Amino acid sequence: xxxxxxxxxxxxxxxxxxxxxxxxxxxxxxxxxxxxxxxxxxxxxxxxxxxxxxxxxxxxxxxxxxxxxxxxxxxxxxxxxxxxxxxxxxxxxxxxxxxxxxxxxxxxxxxxxxxxxxxxxxxxxxxxxxxxxxxxxxxxxxxxxxxxxxxxxxxxxxxxxxxxxxxxxxxxxxxxxxxxxxxxxxxxxxxxxxxxxxxxxxxxxxxxxxxxxxxxxxxxxxxxxxxxxxxxxxxxxxxxxxxxxxxxxxxxxxxxxxxxxxxxxxxxxxxxxxxxx
Amino acid sequence: xxxxxxxxxxxxxxxxxxxxxxxxxxxxxxxxxxxxxxxxxxxxxxxxxxxxxxxxxxxxxxxxxxxxxxxxxxxxxxxxxxxxxxxxxxxxxxxxxxxxxxxxxxxxxxxxxxxxxxxxxxxxxxxxxxxxxxxxxxxxxxxxxxxxxxxxxxxxxxxxxxxxxxxxxxxxxxxxxxxxxxxxxxxxxxxxxxxxxxxxxxxxxxxxxxxxxxxxxxxxxxxxxxxxxxxxxxxxxxxxxxxxxxxxxxxxxxxxxxxxxxxxxxxxxxxxxxxxxxxxxxxxxxxxxxxxxxxxxxxxxxxxxxxxxxxxxxxxxxxxxxxxxxxxxxxxxxxxxxxxxxxxxxxx
Numbered sequence: 001x002x003x004x005x006x007x008x009x010x011x012x013x014x015x016x017x018x019x020x021x022x023x024x025x026x027x028x029x030x031x032x033x034x035x036x037x038x039x040x041x042x043x044x045x046x047x048x049x050x051x052x053x054x055x056x057x058x059x060x061x062x063x064x065x066x067x068x069x070x071x072x073x074x075x076x077x078x079x080x081x082x083x084x085x086x087x088x089x090x091x092x093x094x095x096x097x098x099x100x101x102x103x104x105x106x107x108x109x110x111x112x113x114x115x116x117x118x119x120x121x122x123x124x125x126x127x128x129x130x131x132x133x134x135x136x137x138x139x140x141x142x143x144x145x146x147x148x149x150x151x152x153x154x155x156x157x158x159x160x161x162x163x164x165x166x167x168x169x170x171x172x173x174x175x176x177x178x179x180x181x182x183x184x185x186x187x188x189x190x191x192x193x194x195x196x197x198x199x200x201x202x203x204x205x206x207x208x209x210x211x212x213x214x215x216x217x218x219x220x221x222x223x224x225x226x227x228x229x230x231x232x233x234x235x236x237x238x239x240x241x242x243x244x245x246x247x248x249x250x251x252x253x254x255x256x257x258x259x260x261x262x263x264x265x266x267x268x269x270x271x272x273x274x275x276x277x
Numbered sequence: 278x279x280x281x282x283x284x285x286x287x288x289x290x291x292x293x294x295x296x297x298x299x300x301x302x303x304x305x306x307x308x309x310x311x312x313x314x315x316x317x318x319x320x321x322x323x324x325x326x327x328x329x330x331x332x333x334x335x336x337x338x339x340x341x342x343x344x345x346x347x348x349x350x351x352x353x354x355x356x357x358x359x360x361x362x363x364x365x366x367x368x369x370x371x372x373x374x375x376x377x378x379x380x381x382x383x384x385x386x387x388x389x390x391x392x393x394x395x396x397x398x399x400x401x402x403x404x405x406x407x408x409x410x411x412x413x414x415x416x417x418x419x420x421x422x423x424x425x426x427x428x429x430x431x432x433x434x435x436x437x438x439x440x441x442x443x444x445x446x447x448x449x450x451x452x453x454x455x456x457x458x459x460x461x462x463x464x465x466x467x468x469x470x471x472x473x474x475x476x477x478x479x480x481x482x483x484x485x486x487x488x489x490x491x492x493x494x495x496x497x498x499x500x501x502x503x504x505x506x507x508x509x510x511x512x513x514x515x516x517x518x519x520x521x522x523x524x525x526x527x528x529x530x531x532x533x534x535x536x537x538x539x540x541x542x543x544x545x546x547x548x549x550x551x552x553x554x555x556x557x558x559x560x561x562x563x564x565x566x567x568x569x570x571x572x573x574x575x576x577x578x579x580x581x582x583x584x585x586x587x588x589x590x591x592x593x594x595x596x597x598x599x600x601x602x603x604x605x606x607x608x609x610x611x612x613x614x615x616x617x618x619x620x621x622x623x624x625x
């Protein structure tokens with residue numbers, strides 16, 4: 001019942017994303033860097049509710065009574081193109097369990113590195129600095145960084161929180177293939193620090209170490225990117241699925257990433273019970 | 278431990294113990310250019326070194342070694358560093374400076390000005406200020422909160438970078454350039470700064486890593502950094518001179534010049550009339566190493582912090598004996614009770 005309505009809303013969202021306004025879109029040819037690649041340099045940011053819930057969702061109360069409307073969940077049409085997310089039945093049950101325990105399980109609360117694609121649509125700016133062989137992407141959140149190794153086929157040397165990303169140009173489009181993600185805390189000693197899966201959003205949509213993400217990023221105008229990510233994890237989903245959204249340029253002339261070292265704000269939360277007052 | 282293991286993977290660029298790679302003669306090297314026409318500083322670099330930050334007093338009038346002396350001093354320092362008794366034997370992780378790519382240095386100290394190679398004295402006011410800060414921070418031997426041990430359990434900021442100082446391992450850099458920005462990533466805590474080259478004025482918001490602005494002067498990248506938060510200090514890590522607060526007048530001027538395919542000469546001048554009686558200058562050569570440099574996840578289930586704090590509470594309650602004492606740079610007289618890890622050469 002809810003599923004059909006959700007699917008309709010999501011499809012509508014996908015159509016909007018696929019047909020940007022006049023003068024922009026698939027025909028747009030990006031300005032080039034000195035070495036001739038499409039120029040993705042700049043500070044970009046998502047303007048949507050994906051970090052609250054990738055799927056279509058109604059407004060809802062926030063998780064902490066005292067924060068009232070300030071931290072309530074704004075509604076959103078969702079960014080999943082062919083939703084709902086194709087969870088395996090047991091994985092869907094786990095999602096509901098994680099969602100109910102989000103304050104404890106969501107890495108965002110703990111200021112852990114957000115991973116991919118979450119870093120790209122959190123409500124924080126992302127800066128792209130592009131060279132021929134390497135593209136750096138940096139988020140304000142937790143000072144997270146991604147290193148995109150261009151024209152590399154190197155497999156991940158180790159599992160990491162932000163994963164290992166190999167990139168290539170497909171015409172106008174930057175294609176990034178990422179694997180090697182940490183799926184949970186390893187050697188967890190304490191429940192306050194432990195997470196059992198990685199959240200894509202605050203609603204408990206999750207992945208494991210089986211995550212494989214293929215992103216397609218292209219300019220659709222002077223101040224817009226089209227951002228798409230295909231998400232695969234055979235531990236959790238029955239098939240690959242895709243999110244799609246625009247990213248917007250932060251056009252302020254003095255824009256630069258601030259320093260949001262959120263570790264500073266979670267120490268007492270994580271370690272409080274072992275501290276001497 | 279997790280942090281060390283990640284660092285070790287990064288440091289796989291193993292150099293031989295044999296001293297090699299003297300600095301190229303200045304002025305003869307022609308630096309290659311990026312597609313934007315700027316000097317190319319990109320790649321992976323280390324400034325790990327065995328050269329002391331301040332010049333030993335016995336070398337006060339000797340700023341330079343001969344080449345032979347430099348190699349001897351290097352080899353001696355490498356040999357001494359193998360003779361450690363510590364909980365982690367860094368060489369087991371391939372992480373010591375020589376394994377990472379450190380090279381002999383003709384200079385006898387990293388501080389090159391004042392001419393005696395020593396940091397100038399603090400002003401009288403700064404001495405008072407630092408004494409009272411140190412007194413306020415002095416706690417008991419056991420960590421009370423996660424704020425108390427900035428060496429291992431504090432993931433907010435790694436204070437050996439900007440300005441750079443000497444570290445035992447992990448002082449590796451990845452530099453990426455676009456037309457308008459230089460990104461410098463440092464291995465410890467994945468600290469990084471995005472340096473605009475577009476001539477914009479400094480921002481107004483204080484931060485731990487400071488607000489950097491860069492420009493090219495000939496083939497040299499000049500970076501001016503201000504706006505450090507007064508919440509942090511400079512120096513004070515093990516083996517370094519004592520910590521000094523960063524005041525609103527602290528200014529850092531850095532110069533990065535590629536002098537050979539495998540060398541960037543990095544100099545910086547520290548100026549803060551609220552702390553030192555005069556500006557002073559450091560030269561830290563950066564040597565090319567192999568990448569890649571992996572993520573330094575510090576806060577992600579920080580087992581060190583949980584264990585340190587939990588054990589501290591258990592010791593206070595008399596439920597846990599104090600740990601074996603180990604010899605380290607802060608505690609030269611401690612008795613070594615037990616070697617915890619393999620490693621040849623110790624306890625001879």
